[in-house]
Structure formats: structure tokens, C-alpha cells
Amino acid sequence: MKLTRDQVKHVARLADLPLTDEEEEKYSQTISKILDYVEQLNQVDTSDVEPTFNVTGQNNVFREDTTDACLSQEEVLSNAPKKKNDMFETKGVFEKE
Amino acid sequence: MTSLSLGGYMSNQKYEPVIGLEMHVELNTKSKMFCRCSADYFGREPNTHTCPICLGLPGALPYINKVAIEDCIKIGLALNCTVSEKSLFERKNYFYPDLPKGYQISQYRWPLCVNGWIEVDDGDGNKRKIRINRVHQEEDTGKLTHSGGVTLIDFNRSGVPLVEIVTEPDFHDVDTVRNYAKKLQRLFRYLGVSNADMERGDMRLEANVSVRPVGQKELPGYRVELKNINSFRFMVAAIEYEIKRQIKELEEGWTLKQETRGWDEDKKSTYLQRSKEEAHDYRYFPEPDLPEIRMKSDEIGKIRKSLPELSWDKQNRFIEEYGVKKSDAEILTELTELAEFFEVTVEHGKKHGVDAKAVANYIVNKKPNISVVLPTQIIEELKGKKVGVIENMGELGELADEVISENPAMVGVYKKGKVTVIQVLIGAIMRKTGGKVNPNKIREILKEKLR
Numbered sequence: 001m002k003l004t005r006d007q008v009k010h011v012a013r014l015a016d017l018p019l020t021d022e023e024e025e026k027y028s029q030t031i032s033k034i035l036d037y038v039e040q041l042n043q044v045d046t047s048d049v050e051p052t053f054n055v056t057g058q059n060n061v062f063r064e065d066t067t068d069a070c071l072s073q074e075e076v077l078s079n080a081p082k083k084k085n086d087m088f089e090t091k092g093v094f095e096k097e
Numbered sequence: 098m099t100s101l102s103l104g105g106y107m108s109n110q111k112y113e114p115v116i117g118l119e120m121h122v123e124l125n126t127k128s129k130m131f132c133r134c135s136a137d138y139f140g141r142e143p144n145t146h147t148c149p150i151c152l153g154l155p156g157a158l159p160y161i162n163k164v165a166i167e168d169c170i171k172i173g174l175a176l177n178c179t180v181s182e183k184s185l186f187e188r189k190n191y192f193y194p195d196l197p198k199g200y201q202i203s204q205y206r207w208p209l210c211v212n213g214w215i216e217v218d219d220g221d222g223n224k225r226k227i228r229i230n231r232v233h234q235e236e237d238t239g240k241l242t243h244s245g246g247v248t249l250i251d252f253n254r255s256g257v258p259l260v261e262i263v264t265e266p267d268f269h270d271v272d273t274v275r276n277y278a279k280k281l282q283r284l285f286r287y288l289g290v291s292n293a294d295m296e297r298g299d300m301r302l303e304a305n306v307s308v309r310p311v312g313q314k315e316l317p318g319y320r321v322e323l324k325n326i327n328s329f330r331f332m333v334a335a336i337e338y339e340i341k342r343q344i345k346e347l348e349e350g351w352t353l354k355q356e357t358r359g360w361d362e363d364k365k366s367t368y369l370q371r372s373k374e375e376a377h378d379y380r381y382f383p384e385p386d387l388p389e390i391r392m393k394s395d396e397i398g399k400i401r402k403s404l405p406e407l408s409w410d411k412q413n414r415f416i417e418e419y420g421v422k423k424s425d426a427e428i429l430t431e432l433t434e435l436a437e438f439f440e441v442t443v444e445h446g447k448k449h450g451v452d453a454k455a456v457a458n459y460i461v462n463k464k465p466n467i468s469v470v471l472p473t474q475i476i477e478e479l480k481g482k483k484v485g486v487i488e489n490m491g492e493l494g495e496l497a498d499e500v501i502s503e504n505p506a507m508v509g510v511y512k513k514g515k516v517t518v519i520q521v522l523i524g525a526i527m528r529k530t531g532g533k534v535n536p537n538k539i540r541e542i543l544k545e546k547l548r
Contacts, residue, residue, distance in 0.1 A: 054385060059388045060390055061160075063161065063163060064163060066127065066128060067134065068148075086142065086143045087249035088144075088194075088250040090247065092247050093193070093241070
């Protein structure tokens with residue numbers, strides 16, 4: 001299965017990864033190889049098999065609605081590269097342009 | 098561009114709006130959806146209600162809040178949905194700074210509740226059936242503040258349980274949209290699952306708006322998503338504007354495109370939003386960290402039994418049982434507390450000959466503070482106002498005779514010419530009846546008898 005350059009660009013954008021032209025070319029080759037490898041699984045007929053999303057076999061694992069102590073504000077912000085007014089600071093995202 | 102002249106399109110009868118709604122409602126559980134952090138985040142110090150789970154730190158595992166699931170099912174049942182036997186959480190993948198994990202735990206192919214409906218009044222008071230596509234469970238995101246070219250993040254809201262209610266595109270006017278939102282707000286409060294305060298963002302609305310020529314059955318080939326509009330009032334304004342804008346564009350021969358638009362309150366117009374995730378490619382897949390939910394019919398039955406009388410049922414009952422006007426019934430059922438106060442007052446009124454309609458009238462018009470005023474006080478006041486006035490002439494005559502025979506001295510004074518003492522006799526009748534007599538009428542009767 002051959003992945004086009006446009007598909008690589010699309011996937012990179014979804015993953016929020018900036019790629020150079022060379023990388024785009026390189027990944028269209030290497031990701032295609034991975035897909036080919038996975039493609040082999042399609043040889044097995046699984047039409048009668050329900051997909052397995054969870055291997056524990058458990059269901060209805062709930063907790064009661066009770067609260068517990070949270071992390072302190074200091075701890076929470078201790079790894080923040082940038083902070084301001086007790087909040088995480090990130091580059092501006094604007095909903096309007 | 099800002100001042101689209103839309104007046105002429107107001108009364109356009111050639112096009113019919115087609116509107117579908119997505120409503121998010123924040124549940125008022127004690128703890129968050131997948132962790133034990135307090136969900137009571139509003140107005141708290143930033144980043145004081147978080148833990149590794151709701152911050153999306155590596156290795157943290159989610160743990161489902163049972164009450165949130167029950168609340169979601171309650172909403173679904175009230176909206177006549179089928180509760181799914183099997184339900185799964187999935188990851189909705191996208192990047193935005195308010196989403197620490199890089200995905201939101203939501204539901205997609207296996208929502209908790211599906212295929213419901215609700216009846217809503219349109220602007221003319223006709224009942225419209227709105228189909229509910231799904232009621233599903235998910236988690237809220239953090240809160241962003243944009244200031245001085247940077248964006249600040251507070252994760253207190255991250256992971257607060259959120260229920261999403263999606264309708265089919267069954268709305269054709271803004272009044273129905275407004276009534277739907279009000280009806281759901283009331284429902285959430287009756288169920289006690291959310292404070293449903295629109296100003297605080299407990300309830301958020303997104304709308305898909307398109308228009309089609311009247312008579313066309315198929316859905317239009319495009320829809321405009323109205324998003325990120327935080328106030329309900331603005332959403333209604335945006336839908337109204339959007340309908341007119343789209344009709345104008347079509348009339349001018351343009352083809353409308355699928356797009357997301359926001360609301361500019363200053364310009365009172367919608368604007369094209371350049372969304373970061375232009376393609377809706379969320380790559381949903383089942384959340385491997387959460388086991389599936391299996392609902393058995395007896396469990397669903399138990400939740401169904403726990404539902405209170407719903408606002409619209411109560412409203413109908415007030416109309417049928419008490420003969421209350423529809424508009425009054427609507428006001429009386431706004432809050433369960435008020436409805437209860439009304440019923441207690443009616444019960445008390447029965448013993449004193451005050452009828453339910455008078456009680457309804459009083460509560461609707463006088464708006465007594467029900468946490469201070471007692472039902473008995475209202476009945477007293479209504480009696481003082483001569484509600485339930487004695488009109489029967491025979492009864493009034495008997496009352497007059499009674500008072501005359503009980504007050505021979507006064508009658509003597511009256512007969513000697515001091516006619517003002519008739520007031521004393523009227524006063525006596527008032528006391529006897531608790532004020533349920535028209536004084537002018539009884540005066541005439543007394544005069545007649547004393548002649």
C-alpha cells in the first residue's frame with residue numbers, strides 16, 4: 001500500500017508534526033512499508049470474529065462519586081515551561097483571524 | 098460586508114431553515130468523570146482541582162464515575178431514548194491546548210442512549226416532535242484565556258463530566274430552538290443532574306444551520322456549523338443572522354459551503370472561523386483503558402423508577418387537575434420547589450374554599466418569595482381579598498338575619514335613625530365569613546331587612 005505525499009502531509013498535520021520536504025518523501029516510503037507489513041494481517045478471515053477492544057474481559061467497572069485530594073497548584077505548575085497568573089502559558093491560539 | 102441589509106429577507110417564504118442542535122450539559126457530580134478531583138471548579142483558584150488523570154500525565158488511568166453514567170441515562174430516558182445494552186468510550190483525537198491528553202474521552206459508535214424524541218412548542222404554540230439522535234457521555238476540557246498574544250490554561254474544568262445531546266435536523270425556526278433549550282434546562286434541573294446555568298457555561302449549544310426551498314424534502318447539501326458561541330442569547334442571534342445570510346446568498350446565486358462560523362457580537366454578524374483542525378479527522382478508536390459498559394434491563398428499570406415527575410408531565414397535570422392556564426402552568430413548574438409550594442397551597446386552600454386557579458393567579462402575579470412566605474399566609478390573604486366571595490342571595494339573607502338577631506341593641510339604634518351603625522352589622526358579617534362578602538351588597542340586604 002503506497003502512501004502519497006499528500007497523505008503523509010495530512011497525517012503529519014493531524015499529529016501536529018512539522019516535516020521537511022525530504023522527510024515527507026522519506027516517510028511516504030517507510031510508512032508504506034509498515035502498512036504493507038500490517039497488511040499481511042488482512043489475509044486472515046475475521047468476518048465472524050467480534051473485535052477485541054479490551055483484553056481484561058471485565059465490564060461495568062465503576063467507582064462511587066467521591067472526591068479525593070488533588071495535586072497542589074505548585075506541584076501542577078512545577079513542570080510548566082512557562083506560566084503566568086497560576087496558569088500554564090502557551091503561544092496564543094486565536095479563534096478569530 | 099458588516100452591514101448586510103437583511104430586512105427584506107425576514108419575511109421570505111421561499112426558503113425553510115433546517116437546523117440541528119448539539120447541546121453539552123455539565124453534570125453536577127461531586128467528582129470528575131474519570132478521577133476523584135472535585136468537579137466543583139467554578140470560580141476556584143486556577144489549577145487547584147487537578148491530578149495526573151485529568152492532566153493527562155503519562156501512565157495515569159481513568160476510572161468511570163458511576164453517578165455520571167446514571168445521570169446520562171436519566172437524561173436519555175427522559176428524552177425517550179433506548180439505553181444501549183453495550184456502550185463504549187472512544188478517544189477523539191485532536192490537538193488543542195485545552196486538551197492535555199491530545200484526545201478527549203468521548204463516545205462515538207456505541208453511545209449510552211440513542212433514538213429518542215421530545216415534543217417542543219414552536220412560535221405559534223404548535224407541538225413539534227424533535228428526534229434525538231443520541232445522548233452520550235464525555236469529559237470537559239480545560240479553560241483557555243487569551244491575553245496579550247498568549248494563551249493561558251486552567252485545567253480545573255478538565256475532566257468534568259459532560260453529556261452531549263444531539264438532535265436530528267428537525268428544527269425549522271428559532272422559536273422552537275429557544276423553547277427546546279428552555280425545556281431541556283428545566284429537565285436537567287428537575288432531574289437534579291446539572292445546575293444548567295447558561296451564563297456559567299453549564300449548558301452550551303452548537304447549531305448546524307442550512308436553508309432549503311420550501312417543499313424540498315431532502316436535506317441541503319451543505320451545513321454551516323455555529324460554534325464556540327458561549328452565550329445562549331448570542332447563539333439565537335447567530336442562528337437568526339445565519340438564516341438570513343444564507344437566503345440572501347442563495348437568492349444572489351451563490352452556492353453555500355460547509356463551514357464553521359462564529360459570532361461577532363460587536364458587528365452582530367457571523368464570521369468564517371479558521372479552525373485549527375479544518376478537516377474533521379478525529380480518528381476515533383475505542384478507549385483501551387476503559388472496559389465496556391453493559392446495561393441490563395433491570396438496572397435500566399431501576400433508574401427509570403428513580404425519575405421524578407418530569408416538568409412537562411407536571412405541567413399537563415396542573416392544567417388537567419387544577420384547571421390552571423397553560424402559561425401559568427409553565428411558570429409554576431419552572432422549579433420543582435415552586436411546583437411543590439403551589440400544590441401544598443392548593444391543598445390548604447381547599448379547606449378554606451379558595452380554589453386552585455386563584456392560588457395559581459396569586460403565585461404567578463405576585464411572585465411571593467417561597468422561602469419566606471407560608472402557604473397558609475397566601476390562603477389568608479386570598480380570603481381577605483374575598484376570593485371565593487359568597488354570591489348566593491339566600492346565603493347572604495341568612496347571614497343578615499343572623500346578625501340582626503344577634504345584635505338587638507344595634508338594630509334599635511338604627512331604627513331610631515342613626516343609620517351609620519349599619520357598619521357594625523356589616524363588620525360582624527365580615528368577621529363571620531372571613532371577609533368573603535361584598536360589603537355593598539350586604540349593606541343593601543341589611544337595609545331591606547331593617548326597613
